[in-house]
Amino acid sequence: MKIIAVGMNYAEHNKELHPTLVIPKEPVIFMKPDSALLKNGKPFFIPDFSDEVHYETELVVKIGRLGKNIAERFANRYYDEVTVGIDFTARDLQRKIRETGNPWEICKGFDDSAAIGEFVPVDKFKDIQNLNFHLDIDGKQVQKGNTADMLFKVDEIIAYVSRFFTLKIGDLIYTGTPVGVGPVAIGQHLEGYLEEEKLLDFYIR
Template sequence: MKIFAVGLNYDSHNREMKRVFEASEPVIFMKPDTALLRNGNPFFLPDFSSEIHYETELVLKINRLGKNIAEKFAHRYYDEITVGIDFTARDLQRKQKELGLPWEIAKGFDNSAPVGEFISIKKIPDINNINFRLDINEKTVQQGNSCDLIYSFDKIIAYISRFFTLKIGDLVFTGTPAGIGGVSINDRLEGYIENKKLLDFKIK
């Protein structure tokens, strides 16, 4: 099982991070399967970072084998969706970037990819108009809508499949909007698609 993620896929987040994004193709990075955190299990703050940030994202689950998928057929390759968190060790990422080094350790560390309960895409009236949000301690801290994606779900799937064979069970984190921030011990994170809670876990 592979975990793909798309960076810089919301203009609001790019402005928030003071980035000028003019790339003509999606920005893709990966997390190992050991990054996956499921079933509401707690996230334990690691000892190698003092600046762990949440990035709330819509996450697709791949349902069939695919390679070099045409964009017009990409919708056939995912049938479930949820809310996930791309945890980022921001201090490590900043340090690695300043040194011109890869920053996998800031994105792909153990349990850095919590995901909620998956639901059928068929339950979504319009996948190009999905409201999602993250609440921390019952206060909404981040919200977005799939209509604001720079690269749509289908464009992402088609692009990834040019380089990687997609397999059943692979996950695709599709990008985060503005509103990222830090987490602390005892925080409770709850993620929603529309008003349905799909993600619920605590920080330890």
């Protein structure tokens, strides 16, 4: 199982972090190791190497079929479940890494940095590209988005990624975060929703 993530896939989030950023012409892809996966409501422990870990709430797609060089028009055949997840980012490390132009795995792919919710069938929804999702911290909504605002849609992402990586059953694709990211702190209670269904529920330790 591999975790594939898309960066800079919502225009307003890009402005939030990079006001002068040029809109990417192709999906920006990075990977997380399987040791990054945090599931079953287990707590997230803030690592000792960062003083500023941010939540980034995202729609996550689970691949259900082996595929390579998938045509965009057939991409919807390759996933059957979705959920909401959090791409935790060590923002202070990310800033330093960006300054030097080095790879950013340590700020994105550290242990437990990919929180994942309970999966639901994709056919439960009329249109995967018109889904609302949001994150609550201690009962207050802190981030919300709609997949209609993606710069690169789910099927585009799958077609693009499959040019470089064979997609296997169980692979996860984190599709990018909307505007509203922010830091987490010890003791907080995080709850992630897809439409109005809570699929993610855990604490920060």
